[in-house]
Amino acid sequence: MRVGYFGGTFDPPHRGHLAVACAARDAFSLDLVLLAPTGKQPLKPDARSAPFADRLAMVELLCEGEVGLEASAIDAPRPDGSPNYTIDTLDRLRATLGSTEASAARLELFVVVGADAFLSLPLWHRPEGLLRAAEWIVVSRPGFSREDLRSVALPEDDAERVHLLESVDVPISATDVRSQLLAGERRLESLTPGVLAYIEARHLYGR
Numbered sequence: 001m002r003v004g005y006f007g008g009t010f011d012p013p014h015r016g017h018l019a020v021a022c023a024a025r026d027a028f029s030l031d032l033v034l035l036a037p038t039g040k041q042p043l044k045p046d047a048r049s050a051p052f053a054d055r056l057a058m059v060e061l062l063c064e065g066e067v068g069l070e071a072s073a074i075d076a077p078r079p080d081g082s083p084n085y086t087i088d089t090l091d092r093l094r095a096t097l098g099s100t101e102a103s104a105a106r107l108e109l110f111v112v113v114g115a116d117a118f119l120s121l122p123l124w125h126r127p128e129g130l131l132r133a134a135e136w137i138v139v140s141r142p143g144f145s146r147e148d149l150r151s152v153a154l155p156e157d158d159a160e161r162v163h164l165l166e167s168v169d170v171p172i173s174a175t176d177v178r179s180q181l182l183a184g185e186r187r188l189e190s191l192t193p194g195v196l197a198y199i200e201a202r203h204l205y206g207r
């Protein structure tokens with residue numbers, strides 16, 4: 001079973017996230033891509049975001065009708081309020097998806113990440129362990145070049161597990177979407193209708 005783990009704030013989830021997840025699924029023949037909103041981002045521990053439950057519900061709506069895409073609560077807020085570290089998430093995924101010897105042997109785990117997020121990898125918790133814990137699919141994002149990615153110095157052995165997926169070119173960010181929502185924009189092509197309806201019903205982002 002080939003499983004992609006795609007973590008993020010998803011505040012809110014948008015069509016850029018959808019394009020990334022679908023492209024990774026198709027290019028790497030993934031059986032399942034788990035889109036997992038994070039309870040507390042380690043690099044932005046004090047950032048304010050919509051509540052976790054709303055972000056998870058919106059990710060569920062984003063995935064609706066998409067083959068092989070699923071929302072996951074694996075990065076729900078920790079009971080002790082500590083940040084969600086990807087290295088721990090990967091351990092938990094291996095424990096749940098590969099709980100028997102046979103399933104563990106068959107499990108192939110991929111981390112799906114946008115180019116901008118991959119550039120911050122040296123700041124993540126235990127980056128060397130992370131690179132060894134899974135295969136990596138680094139997806140292109142407007143404004144980030146192949147040369148930029150070279151600035152992440154990878155030991156030769158680890159570089160083999162990092163794959164670049166350059167077919168995605170979607171100029172959408174959650175920051176821009178939040179500004180558009182706050183400004184009261186009516187037609188928001190960056191969001192799926194289900195996610196937009198949820199935002200309006202729950203009065204998120206000033207709606």
Ligand code: ATP
Nearest residue numbers: 008009010016113114117140141170172173174175
């Ligand atoms: P923000 O603008 O608030 O920083 P964001 O749009 O980058 O948000 P996140 O939820 O922080 O969204 O991103 C989760 C993951 O999705 C990250 O790995 C990020 O690089 C990736 N990602 C988000 N949008 C895109 C996009 N348009 N193209 C490629 N990757 C993306």
